[in-house]
Amino acid sequence: MAEGASVVFKLYCLAVLTVMAASYTVLMRYTRTVEGVRYYSTTTVFVTECAKMFFTLCILLKEHKGSIRKVSQELKGNIVGKPMEMLKMSVPSIVYAIQNNMTFIGLSNLDAATYQVTYQMKIPCTALLSVMMLGRSLSSMQWIAVFVLTGGVILVQGIGGEAVSHTTGTEGNYVVGLTALTIAVFCSGFAGVYFEKLLKGSDTSLWVRNVQMYSWGMLSAFLGVVMHDYQNVRENGFLYGYTPLVWLVVLLGSGGGIYTSIVVKYTDNIMKGFAAAAAIVLSTIASIMFMGLVVGWMFVMGASLVIAAIFLYGLPKTNTEKLPVRKSGT
Template identity: 45%
Template structure:
């Protein structure tokens, strides 16, 4: 497949994953059905488990070439994982911090989409560009160009306009099924955690030679532990009463799969997409989320102020990638 075609395939994958995850998660958290609704903490644990299994298969795939030389088997795969994870405890323990933050972030996204419509969430969540840039400057010593600093100012202005109270605020409260303030706080904390964990993870990747799949296995193991702790601390009574997988259906498993596999897919294809295509992907995702949220989910009432803010956020996304210096780590975003 040519590099040009791969770029557009990457664009399609980015748009599909970003849009479908937000919309299905929002729909699953607002859908009224019989019986208890699935636990967000349980869904996070399921996603981490699926991610670990997927990364193990990818590690196996990376070593398949050995089949034709020394012979590769499940025992060989176990030796690779043991050597890279168990026999390097200090390298593995470094992943505990970003893993715990990612687990918190994944739970916050469920809280945010339980209280915000998909369009508002998509635009506001772009503040992770700001937090990632600031952590890149402070932790990695990167220097931002004039266009990037300008884009961050435009980004903040755009998000402020999206959150600006309007005459339709009361109508919006009737359409949505939660507190907009709670949703906004969840998104802001998620943006901060995403920025810090992404830069921290990038720093670790640059300091070691382990593959990104092995690193994601390490993240997933810690994420599984932290996630289970969250399940039994916050939802222990409900788990004992209705079970770990209460309220699960086909839609729930779709959300779990998109959350588990989405970041890995993006990590695999992002090298083919330049900053302009990333901007297109973000812009198309915002537009699609807005249209579907309004016409299908019917939980969003657009205003001129919202559209102005969304346009500013989209413009800031393009402007930030203009110089191509620092890249936002999307391997777990």
């Protein structure tokens, strides 16, 4: 992929991510709340990590014109040859694995409205961490845009989420759900910004970074299965409850993850947050069209705020592919 990507390419990546994240959220919630056999979410997180590793290896193979020898040389040099770099990548990877599991716990224990409103704290949290950890600076207009976006998404979810929860009838432990989700918010911000710091702070390619990350991801997700669902998996099998829709969740989760990494490389974590917010507006519109969701003025107001925030923040014109130079050490 070309360095110094054009605005059109960045917008394309943000748009694909928006559509993928929107479908992923709708489908994940549907498969977790629909009546019937409940699959083990820890296994889905693991299978998704494996799928991401598979896709990343395919991309690396394509970049090396099908030469398995060249791919293994590159990976050997970066995995066996650079143990410290490999170790550094364990941090975002393990934190993401915690986040992915916490999201499922939050989703299974909270009503959609509470879930979505709490989860939106990711946006200011990520912005703050980007400033603190990457030395990025936001203009006052951009800070305003961040908060307008958060408010807009909360309004959209306040109405949309509540209506969806009535149709799904989720019952769960509120405190467990809220705690899990608060952890997920911090994990999302921290892991995203840390990954960006490692990616943009060195010359190692995105795909090698992803292989490093997904190796840890597979390991930690596997530990998640063993610690949480060992007995269940022994009794019913690893792929218990995997309907075609669950496989689609895996596909969207892995595709979405890979697009997330592309978006972080060519734009940044804050812009990823804007794409995710647009995804929420889109997924609510999809629920209106396909699930009979009825929305009122709060949705219209929220959606307008989201659109306004996107323009206030500015299109991805600024070059965020490199980290700003800091006066003191990184």
